[in-house]
Amino acid sequence: MINKLFLGGGGDIEMSYAFDKLFFDSLPQNANILYIPVAMATTMAKKEACFDWFSKLISNHSDNDRNIDFSMWNSGESLPNLHNYNAVYVGGGNTYRLLSVLEKTGTLDLLRRYIESGGVYYGGSAGAVIVGKSLRTVEEENLENYSKHDGIDFINKLSIFPHFSGSEEQKSIIQNICGSHALKIAALPEGSGLIINDRGINVYGNMYLYEQEKKTLFYTSGEIIK
């Protein structure tokens, strides 16, 4: 069984360590990863900080025998050949900006084809949301009034709500989105995530499944979403 998609609910490097470890353990010892930070990296300083951040993440999952490397891709650069890498990692930030840049540059189509052909993908927060059906779960990030709200829709019509804290305010927001847009929403706390493989959509940590006029379902590690 090969794990293909890792969709993280967000959180800092320490918080998501255990989920991230599943991703890194699935890669070859000398893996080369393509890191896409366009949701966050808009200036020279931010790009350098993103490079530092990913470097730190990799360091946390490397040792003297495991030589993981990465390249970073940003908008304005020539399109990468995703198949030259063992995995693609799309980081968090502004989800609408991320989708807009990926679409305008043609990278979204590349990603779609890459995932369809069996490539390994990690999406953290915004990177996870774009793989879902809709971006309505993070609509407050639509600062530039983008008209498109559709994600790649690779997880069986599910939409992702990251950074779920379980607060009454968030629950109410999710229920409203479910009602207004007829969506099935997977609410993921930080440190939790979904792993999509041949067996289906596997939960790591905790996940709450919201659907209009249905009881909220709770899933935990090892369970598969029906």
Added chain:
Amino acid sequence: MEKIPNQEKEAISRSENFATSIGLVIQSDGKYFLDGKIYAKDIQNENPLEHIPTIKPDKVLRPEGDTTIFTSAGIQHLETLERDKINLEGEKFAIEQPVVRSQFMDKIREGYSTAFIDETVAQFGVSIEDFFDMCKQMVLNSLNHDADVQKYFVTIENQDDRWGQKKFTKLVVTLYYGGDEVSEGIYIDKFPKIDGQTTSISEICRGTERFNWVHRKNNDQPYFIGFEEFYNLENRDNIARIIDPIRTATLMLMQGVTPSHKDPGFRLRQLIKRFVERNMEFSFSENRLLDLSYDYWLKSNVEGIVGKDETIKLLKKEIVRAQNVYIVSCIEKDIGKKIKVDVNLNTDEFVKRIHSSSSEEIIRAVKNINLQDYDK
């Protein structure tokens, strides 16, 4: 989930007024051209910014807690000032700061590098009028190399930025010569200080190497001055891609960074891996490249905390390791098999152990790799 308020329109309109006052004329595409009449009378005049004191640069490796692991801009010296509890109001300095920009590691071509000297002039607690005066001087610095105003244009934009937890909006004025970016002015109206107050920051900066290359009189002059003996191929981008990682790795090593699987040593390891992969075809001498790199940085006032001999020793050891890692990667990628031999051995011993413990298929694949003799 990042949400920074965008006040772009108001700020751009404000900046357009000042731009006009320093002889920038807006075009229909949003770029600004230089008004030759305004600039003609000031060319060759004394540069008032030259009287700002030049201070000792920061180390390339920043203390833990700073915005980036490696110093990536001269203006980061303000983090040093704040750490030393110096009141920023009225502070001004000029600095020739060696910087590392890892984000370019895989984008190197002639005219670009992951390490360079960032010449910065910065003033704190100044108005936007003062900033545009500094920008005018920035333009004059280029015009003193080529007074043909037609070859220049300027862009002005507002950007939301973030240094660690500090979020702010900045006005960025970029000068282009012959289509190439040559220098930049930045104004931050409200930079958040660690005491909770804000101050304004005005800076102009340029990369020494890039400035000299963009304004080169001889078209054959390479970007990496001092490395002319390597520029014997038509494809200068390939040469730059080999020189750059060794040159930046040398800067890190001489400033005390050691290779490791954790940062900052991981960054060094990434650079040396790229050198080994890119040098497979060209076989440039790593000793000579390091020698020239070390001397270049010394001449640029970089402190050699680690001596040249020790730097060579550390570099060679890591190059040998990187080549072994390359062999393992090739086998993993090409025939899907793992090699479990210690990559820290010298290449001869590493290859010998592969021969004694691996299948014929692996041995054949290793023989096909154009291995370099880095053990010498």
